[in-house]
Each structure stands twice: as structure tokens, then as C-alpha cells.
Amino acid sequence: IAGGIVGFNAWADRMARLRQELAGHQPSRAAIDAFMICDFSQAVFKADLNLAGFRFPGGVWFDDSRFEASVTFASARFLDRVSFCGAQFVSEPYFEGTTFTVADFSTAVFEDAAQFRKAEFDGDVRFDRVVFANGAWFRGSRFSALGSFRNVRFKSDAAFGGCLFAGEAAFSGAHFYNHAGFDTV
Numbered sequence: 001i002a003g004g005i006v007g008f009n010a011w012a013d014r015m016a017r018l019r020q021e022l023a024g025h026q027p028s029r030a031a032i033d034a035f036m037i038c039d040f041s042q043a044v045f046k047a048d049l050n051l052a053g054f055r056f057p058g059g060v061w062f063d064d065s066r067f068e069a070s071v072t073f074a075s076a077r078f079l080d081r082v083s084f085c086g087a088q089f090v091s092e093p094y095f096e097g098t099t100f101t102v103a104d105f106s107t108a109v110f111e112d113a114a115q116f117r118k119a120e121f122d123g124d125v126r127f128d129r130v131v132f133a134n135g136a137w138f139r140g141s142r143f144s145a146l147g148s149f150r151n152v153r154f155k156s157d158a159a160f161g162g163c164l165f166a167g168e169a170a171f172s173g174a175h176f177y178n179h180a181g182f183d184t185v
Helices: 005-021 026-035
Strands: 077-083 099-104
Touching: 005 026
Parallel strands: 077 099
Antiparallel strands: none
């Protein structure tokens, strides 16, 4: 990642091709899958983090991480499972146009507005027990499978206008403290 987007994405493309080539050989496939994991659990990001356009071929974990400065994943592609369980976002994170295969944001806290406009959730996504303190913007996003927002606290505006929910949309126990927009859903 420190080498920049061009080098990282070239590596990601090589890993994805290798994964396909080894599809029939389970031990080798398992080794490649383990090699592609990016684990940032419990990391504290004090400086700006720009991962816009990065492609992650394997699992990515940001569990219990803290983002104290600007963070952008705009147009990033998570091609395997990504987890932000318990993560804390102090400033506004950008996930605009990001593609997720399977994602879990359960118990994360967004202290500033959270930008998920035009995000694509190809598999199950969980925002269970998340706190959105200053706005949640999902306008134009696509949820192809389960979109779970159980017991979420939307303490400011929640914008879901223009979203497509092709699978189950679960909002049981969610609290909307301000405006909730679901126009043209």
C-alpha cells in the first residue's frame, strides 16, 4: 500500500489471476487466499488515508480501528470480505462508488457524516448497531443481497433516496432521530 495505487493494484491483479488459475487445487488456493489478507485490526490512523481506487483481492479487516483523520475508499473494490466491526471514524469517511463483495460494519461509530453514495453491495452487508452521529448518505447505492441496518442509530439525516434493495432490507430496531429519506427506493 505504501508504494501507491499503481503497484498495489498490479499486485492485486496478479493475485486474482493466480487465484483463478489455482481454483482446482485447494491447498494452493488456500495459501494464496491467506497471502492476500490485509489485516489492519486495532490500527490507529492519525494521518489522512487515501485508498481511493485500490482493489483488494483478499479479505480485509479494519476491526476496532480508529480513523482520526480524513479517510477515503472512493471507488475502491473489495473483492472478498471486508470488516469494519467496531471501527471508529472521527472525521467524514468517503465510500462513494465503492464496491463491496461482503461487508460488515457492525458496531462501528461514525462521528461525522458517512458518505456511501452510489456504493455497490454485491453480497450481504451489515450495519447492525452502528451509530451515525452526523448523517448517513447512501443515495443511489445498490444492495444486491441482505442490507441489514438492525438497531442502528441515525442521529442526523439518513439519505437512502434512489437506492435499489434487490435483497432483504432489514431496519428492525433502527432509530431515526431526524429526517429519513427513502424517495424513489
